[in-house]
Amino acid sequence: MEIGMLPISASKRGKLLAAGYTTLHSIARTSPTHLARDIEVSESEALEILNVATRTSTLDRSCGSNTNIIDGGQTAWDMFNEERFSSLITTSCVDLDNILGGGINCKEVTEIGGVPGIGKTQIGIQLAVNVQIPLEYGGLGGKAIYIDTEGSFMVERVLQIAEACIEDMSEYSHHFHKDNQAYGVKMHPNSILENIFYFRVCSYTEQIALVNYLDKFVTEHKDVKIIIIDSVTFHFRQDFDDMALRTRLLGEMSLKLMKLARNFCLAVVMLNQVTTKHIEGSFQLTLALGDSWSHSCTNRIILYWNGNERHAYIDKSPSLKSASAPYSVTSRGIRNSTSSSKRIKMV
Amino acid sequence: MANKLINQMALPKSIANIFAARNIITAKDALSLTEFELMELLDVGMAEVTSAMAHISEVVCPPCQTALLLMEQRVRNESLAGHLPTRLKGLDEALCGGIPFGVLTELVGPPGIGKTQFCLKLSLLASLPVNCGGLDGRVIYIDVESKFSSKRLIEIGTKSFPEIFHKKGMAQEMAGRIRILRPTSLSEFAESLQRIKVSLLQQQVKLLIVDSMAALVLGEHDCGASRQQALGWHVSFIKSLAEFSRIPIVLTNQVRSHIGDESLMYSFQAQSRPTKEDNPVTFDSHLVAALGINWAHAVTIRLVLESRSGQRFIKLAKSPMSPPLAFPFNITSSGIVLLDDDGIEMKGPEINTIHCQGQNALFNFEF
Numbered sequence: 001m002e003i004g005m006l007p008i009s010a011s012k013r014g015k016l017l018a019a020g021y022t023t024l025h026s027i028a029r030t031s032p033t034h035l036a037r038d039i040e041v042s043e044s045e046a047l048e049i050l051n052v053a054t055r056t057s058t059l060d061r062s063c064g065s066n067t068n069i070i071d072g073g074q075t076a077w078d079m080f081n082e083e084r085f086s087s088l089i090t091t092s093c094v095d096l097d098n099i100l101g102g103g104i105n106c107k108e109v110t111e112i113g114g115v116p117g118i119g120k121t122q123i124g125i126q127l128a129v130n131v132q133i134p135l136e137y138g139g140l141g142g143k144a145i146y147i148d149t150e151g152s153f154m155v156e157r158v159l160q161i162a163e164a165c166i167e168d169m170s171e172y173s174h175h176f177h178k179d180n181q182a183y184g185v186k187m188h189p190n191s192i193l194e195n196i197f198y199f200r201v202c203s204y205t206e207q208i209a210l211v212n213y214l215d216k217f218v219t220e221h222k223d224v225k226i227i228i229i230d231s232v233t234f235h236f237r238q239d240f241d242d243m244a245l246r247t248r249l250l251g252e253m254s255l256k257l258m259k260l261a262r263n264f265c266l267a268v269v270m271l272n273q274v275t276t277k278h279i280e281g282s283f284q285l286t287l288a289l290g291d292s293w294s295h296s297c298t299n300r301i302i303l304y305w306n307g308n309e310r311h312a313y314i315d316k317s318p319s320l321k322s323a324s325a326p327y328s329v330t331s332r333g334i335r336n337s338t339s340s341s342k343r344i345k346m347v
Numbered sequence: 348m349a350n351k352l353i354n355q356m357a358l359p360k361s362i363a364n365i366f367a368a369r370n371i372i373t374a375k376d377a378l379s380l381t382e383f384e385l386m387e388l389l390d391v392g393m394a395e396v397t398s399a400m401a402h403i404s405e406v407v408c409p410p411c412q413t414a415l416l417l418m419e420q421r422v423r424n425e426s427l428a429g430h431l432p433t434r435l436k437g438l439d440e441a442l443c444g445g446i447p448f449g450v451l452t453e454l455v456g457p458p459g460i461g462k463t464q465f466c467l468k469l470s471l472l473a474s475l476p477v478n479c480g481g482l483d484g485r486v487i488y489i490d491v492e493s494k495f496s497s498k499r500l501i502e503i504g505t506k507s508f509p510e511i512f513h514k515k516g517m518a519q520e521m522a523g524r525i526r527i528l529r530p531t532s533l534s535e536f537a538e539s540l541q542r543i544k545v546s547l548l549q550q551q552v553k554l555l556i557v558d559s560m561a562a563l564v565l566g567e568h569d570c571g572a573s574r575q576q577a578l579g580w581h582v583s584f585i586k587s588l589a590e591f592s593r594i595p596i597v598l599t600n601q602v603r604s605h606i607g608d609e610s611l612m613y614s615f616q617a618q619s620r621p622t623k624e625d626n627p628v629t630f631d632s633h634l635v636a637a638l639g640i641n642w643a644h645a646v647t648i649r650l651v652l653e654s655r656s657g658q659r660f661i662k663l664a665k666s667p668m669s670p671p672l673a674f675p676f677n678i679t680s681s682g683i684v685l686l687d688d689d690g691i692e693m694k695g696p697e698i699n700t701i702h703c704q705g706q707n708a709l710f711n712f713e714f
């Protein structure tokens with residue numbers, strides 16, 4: 001392991017190299033006093049360097065025991081057990097839920113992209129409402145964060161979808177608990193609106209600042225179970241001359257979002273726009289922000305028009321099969337498609 | 348927000364000095380670098396960079412609201428919870444009240460279909476007093492192609508609201524609230540917007556109309572990339588203007604012919620696309636909106652005006668609040684009039700294609 005990989009400042013690194021410490025092993029053997037004298041820093045700074053070095057080196061030291069080979073990792077079996085109980089957020093469309101394996105996964109970053117008017121914001125709003133479905137109805141009973149970069153969040157529409165969701169829940173409870181009047185749904189559309197935290201972002205700087213701040217925000221609001229960014233593209237599409245910088249900033253932002261998803265066990269949904277690309281001699285549609293960005297999400301769903309119907313296609317996922325399913329956007333929100341043959345097409 | 352100065356953010360003195368020494372003055376400078384790059388540049392440890400950035404991010408980050416708060420604010424402070432009624436019953440119902448505040452509404456259609464007529468009516472509606480369903484405010488009309496006709500404006504006014512306009516001096520008062528600007532270039536347009544910003548802050552201007560956006564942009568650059576960039580910047584600016592002043596902004600757009608015999612598809616769709624020999628090349632006389640796909644994403648509401656077999660339709664092609672509905676309309680002496688308030692729902696590619704068939708009489712005035 002090289003000194004160059006330690007997260008310490010450049011000048012300290014330079015001093016270490018100048019004094020002849022090139023590997024972690026060489027630092028590990030000295031005491032803070034010797035190190036302080038060799039590289040001419042204070043003892044507390046030397047101690048800090050040693051702590052960083054030991055922390056980094058434990059990560060790749062093998063102890064030989066079966067269960068704890070690497071500190072801080074998790075075995076695949078533990079992960080499998082966790083995933084069995086992992087939470088899913090329904091999209092209110094059965095076909096769409098089916099190809100997603102039950103719904104949008106918490107702990108994962110899902111990207112949804114499509115042409116204007118296909119229903120990206122609609123799905124975003126539907127998810128912000130559905131995450132609040134109480135546990136008794138099979139939901140998560142959580143809150144939502146909606147980050148609006150384009151101004152497409154229309155409160156009237158959220159109210160419509162919230163009212164429809166409550167109606168569906170009371171119909172469900174009426175159907176299954178016909179004899180028990182006490183199961184009436186006590187939710188009010190206003191309480192659904194109250195549980196959606198709304199941020200309006202007007203520049204890419206604000207977007208990056210907000211993603212940085214979310215760590216603190218979600219720590220203070222532990223019941224947030226979904227973060228929706230609508231859309232992640234808008235501010236990064238204009239104003240950027242340096243494309244390499246854009247790629248680096250987007251990369252850092254997506255890493256932070258993945259960390260948020262994993263640490264707080266919530267779902268991150270990013271909505272993306274489309275652009276045209278010249279592939280194999282013809283122009284084709286593809287999601288915006290470039291090729292490096294397409295690696296940044298765990299799952300990728302593309303919404304498109306198939307004849308007269310809206311369809312969703314799973315473009316990339318580590319665990320889901322590539323399939324497409326029809327859905328429709330109604331006055332009550334996202335629902336099943338009205339076509340008579342509701343087949344799921346496996347590609 | 349992004350231009351906040353770092354030395355005014357109450358960071359610990361030592362780190363604030365280091366930021367200044369490396370010429371990172373505003374929050375934007377700091378946030379435009381990754382944390383690793385900052386660590387290299389400032390020559391401090393990762394932990395310090397992370398905590399400084401967390402502090403800066405918290406200061407720069409936009410305030411948090413809840414959706415409920417938004418709704419209550421709008422119901423309380425704005426007329427009709429943030430809508431400008433168009434007096435076209437079917438359209439107003441579909442839009443939950445009318446043209447929404449704070450977002451961009453686009454009017455697109457072939458020449459002579461009625462876009463400017465619609466804009467004239469809207470400017471009148473915004474200048475009317477509140478008890479007549481207006482916004483009682485000033486209107487800024489950016490007239491790029493010199494299509495504004497004050498004579499026609501007064502005619503629409505007198506025919507649609509005779510009880511107001513026949514009163515002495517009212518016509519002058521209403522028409523006096525509409526200011527027409529004629530910028531000849533995109534940069535001049537941006538300058539006028541900067542000046543308008545002040546009146547927006549003082550809340551006198553209640554509606555901004557740009558007729559037409561396409562003429563401003565397309566007249567300017569030949570090359571695709573620089574035009575897209577210029578458009579992108581102006582769109583962002585207009586959007587933020589709409590957002591912070593909470594007024595409706597209506598922009599008109601032109602059409603262009605659809606090149607190619609098939610619509611664009613994704614790569615996974617290409618596998619199931621029928622071969623070209625099966626489909627004879629059809630020359631459909633349909634058009635598409637100009638200004639590109641970025642623009643289509645940027646507008647929140649898109650109203651398409653088209654004509655099919657001699658009948659004109661106004662289509663709600665993109666709206667977060669309603670399904671894509673098409674309403675037949677005519678242009679009369681009192682402006683646009685809907686023939687049917689229920690609207691026909693459209694699906695699929697029909698939503699965005701623009702027809703221009705059978706439009707022999709450009710204006711079918713009924714007197």
